[in-house]
Amino acid sequence: MKTDILVLGAGIVGVSAALHLQDRGRSVLLADRGEPGGGTSYGNAGLIERSSVIPYSFPRQLGALMKYAMNRSSDVRYNPAYLPRIAPWLARYWWHSSPANLEKATRALLPLVEASISEHDKLIDRAGASYLIRSRGWVSFYKDERRFAAARTEAQALSAYGLSVRLLSGPEFTALEPAFAAGSAKISGGIHWLDPKTVTDPQALTKAYAELFVRDGGSVVTADASGLSQESDGWSLKTQEGETIRAREVVVALGPQSGLIFRKLGYPLPLAIKRGYHRHYAQNDGQPLSHSVVDEEAGYVLAPMARGVRLTTGIEFADPKAPANMIQIRRNEDHARRLFPLGEPVEQTPWLGLRPCLPDMRPVLGRAPRHRGLWFNFGHAHHGLTLGPACGRLLAEQMCGSTPFADPEPFYPQRFL
Ligand SMILES: Cc1cc2nc3c(=O)[nH]c(=O)nc-3n(C[C@H](O)[C@H](O)[C@H](O)COP(=O)(O)OP(=O)(O)OC[C@H]3O[C@@H](n4cnc5c(N)ncnc54)[C@H](O)[C@@H]3O)c2cc1C
Numbered sequence: 001m002k003t004d005i006l007v008l009g010a011g012i013v014g015v016s017a018a019l020h021l022q023d024r025g026r027s028v029l030l031a032d033r034g035e036p037g038g039g040t041s042y043g044n045a046g047l048i049e050r051s052s053v054i055p056y057s058f059p060r061q062l063g064a065l066m067k068y069a070m071n072r073s074s075d076v077r078y079n080p081a082y083l084p085r086i087a088p089w090l091a092r093y094w095w096h097s098s099p100a101n102l103e104k105a106t107r108a109l110l111p112l113v114e115a116s117i118s119e120h121d122k123l124i125d126r127a128g129a130s131y132l133i134r135s136r137g138w139v140s141f142y143k144d145e146r147r148f149a150a151a152r153t154e155a156q157a158l159s160a161y162g163l164s165v166r167l168l169s170g171p172e173f174t175a176l177e178p179a180f181a182a183g184s185a186k187i188s189g190g191i192h193w194l195d196p197k198t199v200t201d202p203q204a205l206t207k208a209y210a211e212l213f214v215r216d217g218g219s220v221v222t223a224d225a226s227g228l229s230q231e232s233d234g235w236s237l238k239t240q241e242g243e244t245i246r247a248r249e250v251v252v253a254l255g256p257q258s259g260l261i262f263r264k265l266g267y268p269l270p271l272a273i274k275r276g277y278h279r280h281y282a283q284n285d286g287q288p289l290s291h292s293v294v295d296e297e298a299g300y301v302l303a304p305m306a307r308g309v310r311l312t313t314g315i316e317f318a319d320p321k322a323p324a325n326m327i328q329i330r331r332n333e334d335h336a337r338r339l340f341p342l343g344e345p346v347e348q349t350p351w352l353g354l355r356p357c358l359p360d361m362r363p364v365l366g367r368a369p370r371h372r373g374l375w376f377n378f379g380h381a382h383h384g385l386t387l388g389p390a391c392g393r394l395l396a397e398q399m400c401g402s403t404p405f406a407d408p409e410p411f412y413p414q415r416f417l
Pocket of ligand 1: 042224255257276379383
């Protein structure tokens with residue numbers, strides 16, 4: 001099998017890149033060890049996060065640091081035995097989160113975040129996937145008056161970014177989501193972020209994009225990417241069926257597993273993992289959830305999805321290969337049940353996902369400097385669903401020699417080499 005470009009990884013990032021390359025006239029083959037969207041793209045909170053213009057940074061206020069050091073929070077937890085291994089990476093993350101560096105990351109990512117909805121919309125339309133999309137934005141809510149006042153000020157400070165925002169009083173929030181009225185804690189208010197869209201089944205969206213890719217002439221094959229080898233005139237990989245794929249160029253879009261390739265080829269890129277969980281709960285009759293809502297104090301999302309209300313957790317620092325543990329999902333569930341009538345869990349065990357993260361909060365996207373025909377596109381952290389199509393476009397524009405719609409330099413792997 002011969003192809004111009006082999007894309008490794010059929011998550012939202014790889015599938016979007018494959019589509020953009022195909023649209024520019026390249027023959028493209030997409031390889032994954034499983035079905036499209038079965039990795040981290042399977043289980044996220046489904047927010048196409050147009051309003052997240054400031055990346056998720058490391059807290060720098062003493063109060064927040066003390067809180068996380070206690071390791072009792074529901075939004076971030078760590079396994080103490082893993083801390084010495086992740087500490088050097090956390091130190092870099094902390095350094096990149098200084099006001100000046102955060103501003104740099106914000107500026108770099110802004111054109112991609114701004115294009116996130118329009119780039120998805122084009123693919124949603126072509127893939128006939130609008131039945132998976134809601135255009136109601138999402139709502140953050142607060143119990144504590146002071147936290148709500150601070151959040152209001154922060155939201156107003158974002159007005160320069162032209163976001164559509166509606167501030168909600170407590171009663172306005174419960175008018176929007178009446179099921180919260182029965183909760184034992186009072187909601188002080190909320191912020192309705194109107195620009196983002198939400199997805200009712202993130203894996204189904206990735207699969208719909210992959211089907212569009214096949215409909216337009218692309219092929220998806222099952223293969224283990226770790227068998228990739230360099231040849232004199234390109235790259236080769238054996239499929240599960242034993243066929244050999246030969247490609248002039250290869251794109252590494254293996255999300256959290258991208259180290260399989262870049263480490264083997266000698267690139268010391270600081271990719272780390274922030275683990276996160278989800279679990280679905282039945283909806284109680286007559287008490288629906290209409291919007292995706294975020295409890296900003298406890299750090300979880302409740303999203304109305306195809307399989308029920310999906311609760312997604314914040315961050316866990318633990319060995320990526322360690323089995324799932326129930327602590328964080330239990331803490332979040334306890335918080336949520338005080339506010340919202342969650343039904344019975346749909347699954348016995350929660351899903352565990354791995355967010356691929358770089359310490360400067362930007363993905364690695366661009367040409368690998370030491371290997372001909374090798375390209376990287378991974379490390380989309382908290383916003384891979386959001387950024388997949390825009391990053392696919394930015395990569396394809398570079399690979400095909402057209403003018404990139406955003407400055408690609410802040411994403412080059414060279415910044416770490
Ligand atoms: C709890 C949680 C909530 C989140 N919520 C949101 C959200 O609301 N909005 C948002 O924008 N982002 C969210 N994210 C982040 C988002 O899900 C990720 O950034 C995104 O899915 C990464 O996509 P990817 O394609 O890079 O990786 P993946 O989806 O993991 O894709 C990588 C692919 O590589 C394949 N692969 C791995 N190893 C091999 C191998 N050896 N051979 C062949 N194939 C291989 C895998 O099977 C997989 O299909 C969330 C993440 C988590 C964990």
